[in-house]
Amino acid sequence: MFKYFEPNKIFSITSKAPKYVLFLFIVILSIGLTEALILSPEDYKQSHSVRIMYVHVPAAWISLGIFSAITFLSIVGYIFKIRNFFLIAKSLAPSGLVFNIIALVTGSIWGKPTWGTWWAWDARITSMLILALFYIMYLVAWRIFEDKDKVFKVTSIITILGIINVPIIKYSVDWWNTLHQPASINILSKSSIHISMLFPLMTMTAAFALFSLLIFLMKYNTELIKIKNKGLDRL
Amino acid sequence: MYGRKVRLRFFFVILILITLALSVFLLVKSLEENVIFFKSPTEIKALSEIGEKKIRIGGMVKKESIIIISKEIRFIVTDFKNEINVVYSGVVPNLFAEEKGVVAEGYLKDKNFFLATKILAKHDENYMPPEVKAALEEK
Numbered sequence: 394m395f396k397y398f399e400p401n402k403i404f405s406i407t408s409k410a411p412k413y414v415l416f417l418f419i420v421i422l423s424i425g426l427t428e429a430l431i432l433s434p435e436d437y438k439q440s441h442s443v444r445i446m447y448v449h450v451p452a453a454w455i456s457l458g459i460f461s462a463i464t465f466l467s468i469v470g471y472i473f474k475i476r477n478f479f480l481i482a483k484s485l486a487p488s489g490l491v492f493n494i495i496a497l498v499t500g501s502i503w504g505k506p507t508w509g510t511w512w513a514w515d516a517r518i519t520s521m522l523i524l525a526l527f528y529i530m531y532l533v534a535w536r537i538f539e540d541k542d543k544v545f546k547v548t549s550i551i552t553i554l555g556i557i558n559v560p561i562i563k564y565s566v567d568w569w570n571t572l573h574q575p576a577s578i579n580i581l582s583k584s585s586i587h588i589s590m591l592f593p594l595m596t597m598t599a600a601f602a603l604f605s606l607l608i609f610l611m612k613y614n615t616e617l618i619k620i621k622n623k624g625l626d627r628l
Numbered sequence: 629m630y631g632r633k634v635r636l637r638f639f640f641v642i643l644i645l646i647t648l649a650l651s652v653f654l655l656v657k658s659l660e661e662n663v664i665f666f667k668s669p670t671e672i673k674a675l676s677e678i679g680e681k682k683i684r685i686g687g688m689v690k691k692e693s694i695i696i697i698s699k700e701i702r703f704i705v706t707d708f709k710n711e712i713n714v715v716y717s718g719v720v721p722n723l724f725a726e727e728k729g730v731v732a733e734g735y736l737k738d739k740n741f742f743l744a745t746k747i748l749a750k751h752d753e754n755y756m757p758p759e760v761k762a763a764l765e766e767k
Binding site for chain 2: 434435436437438439443446468471472473506507508509510513514515516553554556557561569570571572574575576577585586587589590
């Protein structure tokens with residue numbers, strides 16, 4: 394199994410993958426955008442503003458998902474001392490931050506016509522802002538610390554601190570009175586979002602996930618090339 | 629089995645997580661007053677004293693309660709248990725309507741009267757096309 398952790402072996406796969414992922418991303422995104430902007434119906438209450446949701450919600454999901462993945466990789470990497478996991482986590486982080494910012498900005502654009510305000514310090518919005526700060530801290534830590542052992546420890550600590558915030562984001566709308574509406578999609582009960590709107594939402598989520606994968610592969614390849622140039626034969 | 633060091637690190641991480649989760653829980657619990665975005669009419673009724681500070685109240689706009697007198701708008705916020713009269717002059721958001729969620733920011737004059745300086749519309753978690761809404765109402 395360990396032979397697959399050799400940079401050359403990994404690189405031979407990950408260097409070819411981006412073009413296929415890019416192709417798939419363009420196809421899914423085209424379908425998603427056509428569905429979201431043209432084919433899907435307007436909402437009974439907020440009319441066309443609902444279309445912002447097709448970007449806002451997938452972006453928020455992806456940024457939460459990536460932060461959870463980074464935390465998992467960092468903790469497992471720390472316990473079992475797997476350096477490769479830290480590099481995977483590092484390569485995942487930028488797209489997580491980008492989607493986090495997209496979620497905040499689109500939320501703000503949606504908030505003005507529907508709520509009547511650009512920003513509110515309610516629990517959901519504030520905790521999402523805190524997540525963005527944790528992403529920035531995580532990425533800055535990689536730039537500050539030169540020493541590998543130190544950077545692994547510091548980034549692990551940042552993710553462990555940040556992961557406490559993730560369930561708070563998820564349940565903030567249920568635990569407290571917030572301006573933000575509660576979740577429309579529940580695994581256990583019937584979702585309160587009409588099926589004609591659910592389809593573009595899921596397609597856009599798939600498109601954003603592919604975009605994250607694409608950026609991840611490009612970042613990860615760079616990391617592998619850096620290792621190769623240093624002349625190290627394993628991670 | 630895994631080495632001693634690995635097990636130690638595993639317990640270390642678990643311990644940090646539990647400690648952090650507990651301290652954050654206690655911190656947020658003690659700050660609950662500030663975490664909630666608005667108070668419901670029932671919570672307002674339960675207040676022991678009326679402060680001078682700006683607060684937010686929220687609930688549903690009661691059916692057939694909106695009265696517009698020149699520049700002033702009056703309506704009743706209800707949580708189906710208690711009610712508060714709200715007076716406001718200014719622009720209301722597009723989604724502000726009867727039987728819809730609302731958050732009003734302003735000053736509580738007494739337990740039944742609220743002078744709003746800002747009105748926010750609250751959106752619920754239901755999304756559907758207009759035809760579906762019409763079909764639901766017919767039922």
